[in-house]
Amino acid sequence: xxxxxxxxxxxxxxxxxxxxxxxxxxxxxxxxxxxxxxxxxxxxxxxxxxxxxxxxxxxxxxxxxxxxxxxxxxxxxxxxxxxxxxxxxxxxxxxxxxxxxxxxxxxxxxxxxxxxxxxxxxxxxxxxxxxxxxxxxxxxxxxxxxxxxxxxxxxxxxxxxxxxxxxxxxxxxxxxxxxxxxxxxxxxxxxxxxxxxxx
Amino acid sequence: xxxxxxxxxxxxxxxxxxxxxxxxxxxxxxxxxxxxxxxxxxxxxxxxxxxxxxxxxxxxxxxxxxxxxxxxxxxxxxxxxxxxxxxxxxxxxxx
Numbered sequence: 001x002x003x004x005x006x007x008x009x010x011x012x013x014x015x016x017x018x019x020x021x022x023x024x025x026x027x028x029x030x031x032x033x034x035x036x037x038x039x040x041x042x043x044x045x046x047x048x049x050x051x052x053x054x055x056x057x058x059x060x061x062x063x064x065x066x067x068x069x070x071x072x073x074x075x076x077x078x079x080x081x082x083x084x085x086x087x088x089x090x091x092x093x094x095x096x097x098x099x100x101x102x103x104x105x106x107x108x109x110x111x112x113x114x115x116x117x118x119x120x121x122x123x124x125x126x127x128x129x130x131x132x133x134x135x136x137x138x139x140x141x142x143x144x145x146x147x148x149x150x151x152x153x154x155x156x157x158x159x160x161x162x163x164x165x166x167x168x169x170x171x172x173x174x175x176x177x178x179x180x181x182x183x184x185x186x187x188x189x190x191x192x193x194x195x196x197x198x199x
Numbered sequence: 200x201x202x203x204x205x206x207x208x209x210x211x212x213x214x215x216x217x218x219x220x221x222x223x224x225x226x227x228x229x230x231x232x233x234x235x236x237x238x239x240x241x242x243x244x245x246x247x248x249x250x251x252x253x254x255x256x257x258x259x260x261x262x263x264x265x266x267x268x269x270x271x272x273x274x275x276x277x278x279x280x281x282x283x284x285x286x287x288x289x290x291x292x293x294x
Contacts, residue, residue, distance in 0.1 A: 034270075182279045182288045
């Protein structure tokens with residue numbers, strides 16, 4: 001008779017329960033591009049927070065790496081319908097960049113090398129819900145996946161996790177980003193299947 | 200269904216990739232179109248544009264300076280089109 005071990009960590013959450021509507025699971029890590037892949041050396045990399053008054057604060061790569069780091073594991077969901085379970089990241093929670101910033105803004109625009117932008121509610125990037133991620137699966141994040149550092153906002157569709165992130169701009173008014181301004185949903189919750197503008 | 204594009208990251212197709220979706224909303228033959236880049240001044244036929252995508256959408260860029268020339272996102276029954284980006288976007292009914 002064949003028996004199955006329940007494993008060391010108890011019964012895992014059923015994968016079907018972790019798959020948002022309309023998604024399929026994949027083991028690969030597809031790469032989608034809206035332009036040439038920027039090559040950004042860490043020697044010149046900076047991350048800049050700009051407030052609605054124009055005040056700025058910047059971190060170099062070394063300054064960013066000196067901030068408290070977190071290891072984090074998440075399922076990620078692309079609006080093109082693939083989902084990937086248990087992705088391993090290392091990075092800095094956005095709270096570390098925003099805690100000391102004086103602002104009345106309710107929104108942020110993530111800006112990236114190459115001109116990409118995406119907009120998010122400020123509250124969605126605080127309290128450990130978003131990171132600047134520089135390591136994937138134990139290795140430096142490759143340029144194809146947004147290295148040297150990308151935004152990681154795993155509770156929203158993955159277009160919100162801007163590759164090659166260069167900074168955050170705090171805004172009083174919501175400003176639709178690169179895909180949000182051409183038909184994609186402004187918020188992008190995969191569990192409510194917010195893919196398109198009208199969803 | 201979404202798939203990896205099968206091309207290396209950051210690679211592109213030529214501008215004629217735009218002809219199919221553009222022909223849904225234009226009476227003129229899209230491949231006969233010329234464009235001019237407002238940043239670097241380069242001009243040429245549609246085919247010279249570098250087109251990235253198709254997912255999450257088609258992004259056409261100037262081959263000289265990479266400025267976005269247009270973005271197109273098809274969705275069920277509609278086609279979203281943004282020319283350049285600063286002018287907002289248009290949603291055309293296609294079905």
